[in-house]
Each structure stands twice: as structure tokens, then as C-alpha cells.
Amino acid sequence: MVNKKAFYIFLAGTLTSLAIFLGLTWDTHRQVDALTNADKLSEQVVAGKRVWEKKNCNLCHTILGFGVYYAPDVTKVHKRIGTEGIKQVVLQPEVVFKDSFRKMPNLGVTEQEATDLAAFLEWVSKIDNHDWPPQDSEERMSAAERRATGGAGLSRGAAAFQQNCIGCHSIGGAGGSIGPALDTIGATYDAATVAAYIAEPTSVDPQSTMPPQTTVSDDDRSAIGEFLAKQQ
Ligand code: HEC
Numbered sequence: 001m002v003n004k005k006a007f008y009i010f011l012a013g014t015l016t017s018l019a020i021f022l023g024l025t026w027d028t029h030r031q032v033d034a035l036t037n038a039d040k041l042s043e044q045v046v047a048g049k050r051v052w053e054k055k056n057c058n059l060c061h062t063i064l065g066f067g068v069y070y071a072p073d074v075t076k077v078h079k080r081i082g083t084e085g086i087k088q089v090v091l092q093p094e095v096v097f098k099d100s101f102r103k104m105p106n107l108g109v110t111e112q113e114a115t116d117l118a119a120f121l122e123w124v125s126k127i128d129n130h131d132w133p134p135q136d137s138e139e140r141m142s143a144a145e146r147r148a149t150g151g152a153g154l155s156r157g158a159a160a161f162q163q164n165c166i167g168c169h170s171i172g173g174a175g176g177s178i179g180p181a182l183d184t185i186g187a188t189y190d191a192a193t194v195a196a197y198i199a200e201p202t203s204v205d206p207q208s209t210m211p212p213q214t215t216v217s218d219d220d221r222s223a224i225g226e227f228l229a230k231q232q
């Protein structure tokens, strides 16, 4: 009798757990298309995924919990360094990381492949993974990392910097090297001076060879100025 009771308790417990598990699984699958923005799965995103596989980026990197942790988790990298930043890294890692103790090899990625990879990583970064697995969590990213990379979709200035400047300038080792690294630029120029520099570099430094960035809006210039003034 006692054994029988135990058996029924076991059975009820197992069946209840199973029902909850199946219910939650069904519920998750029901939401997959919305959580992953399946409608944004363009041909370019698919092409980028193919390059990711062909070049075996997973050998060093992780996305969505899958891969290796030798190199940074890149689930949310698009929010950190943007399309231009990703292209710079992939096309010339030896330049971008020349001062770094870790090295990413140049994998011979073409311009088109780099653009496709950036589209793929942008799509990945927008998947609502409920902040799990947490390694590349936007919330848990350390303050130091945020400062170094401009942060995950943080301020408007950081985002505008990634969009317009990171192809030529780096912060915290990420970015291009056509212009100088801007890690300590806030010690030289205040926000208003940076904003003026962007529109007309020679108005601040008559010798400057930087081309005027005429496509950056006035608001974005001010925001970038605020952002860069803090880099010191
Ligand atoms: C042999 C290992 C290796 C492979 C393969 C590799 N990477 Fe990297 N990658 C690295 C390392 C190491 C870093 C970080 C360098 C540093 O911070 O000094 C890095 C950095 C990056 C970053 C910047 C990450 C950040 O958080 O700012 C991106 C983006 C990136 N890699 C993309 C790729 C892509 C795309 C591929 C495939 C085409 C790839 N990597 C293949 C080792 C690798």
C-alpha cells in the first residue's frame, strides 16, 4: 500500500513536470519567429551566416552560447561596434588589434563577405534571447568594457560615433587606424570643439587632414562631442 502511494506520487509529479515542460516548449516555439525577427532574415543575412561557417569563426568566438571562448562572445557585438566596426575588425584584424595581447588572424575575408557578416551579426544582435546565455549580456557588461567600446546601444553619442567615425578612429583598440585613436581626446578638446571639428576640421586645427564629415547631423555632432569629451 505504501509502495503504491509512492508510485502515484511519483507518477503525478512526473506527469505534471512533463506537462509544464511541454507547455513551455510549445510556448517558446510559438514565439520563435517574433523573438528572432524571422521576417528580417534577408538573403544578405543568410549569406553572412554562410561566411561565418565557411571561415569557421566559431573556432574562437561564441554566438548564442555556441562556440569557443578564446575570443569575445559576439552575440551582441553589432551593438558594441556597429557595421563599420565589424568590417574593420574582419578585414584588417592585424591593424585593429595591433596593440593587443590577443590576436585575431586575417582570414582573407572579402569586402562583400565582410558586409554580409556584419548583416548577419546585426540580425543576431537583435534576437531577443532574454539576455541568456549571459556572457555577452548588455546589462552585465562591465563599465570598463562599455567605456572602451562605446557601450551597447547606450548614449546617442556612442552610437553616432560607431556609425560615423569608427571606420577611421578607434577607442579601446576597436576601430580603424586611418585617424588617430581617440581614447584620450577629451583631455584635448571639449564637447563643442569636437562638434566643430567634425563639421570643419580646419576650423579647429588648420593643419588637419581629416575630411569634413558633412553627413553627420548637428544633433549627432553635439552628441558625439559629449561622448568624446568623456574619453580622457
Ligand atoms: C583564431 C581565432 C579567431 C578566429 C578564427 C576569428 N577571430 Fe575574431 N577575434 C579573435 C580575437 C582573439 C579577438 C579579440 C582581439 C582582442 O581583443 O585583442 C577577436 C575579435 C573579433 C571581433 C571584435 C569583438 C569585440 O567584442 O569587439 C569581431 C567582430 C570578430 N572578431 C569577428 C570575427 C569573425 C566574423 C570571424 C570569422 C570570419 C572571426 N572573428 C574569426 C580571434 C578569432
Ligand code: HEC
Binding pocket: 161, 164, 165, 166, 167, 168, 169, 178, 179, 180, 185, 188, 189, 194, 197, 198, 207, 208, 209, 210, 211, 213, 216, 224, 228
Ligand atoms: C575618412 C577617415 C575619417 C573619418 C570618417 C573621421 N575622421 Fe577624424 N580624423 C581623421 C584623420 C586622418 C585625422 C588626423 C588629422 C590630422 O591631424 O591631420 C583625424 C582627426 C580627428 C580628431 C583630432 C584628433 C587629434 O588628436 O587632434 C578628432 C577629434 C576627430 N578626428 C574626430 C572625428 C569624429 C568625431 C569623427 C566622426 C564624426 C571622425 N573624426 C571621422 C580621419 C577621419
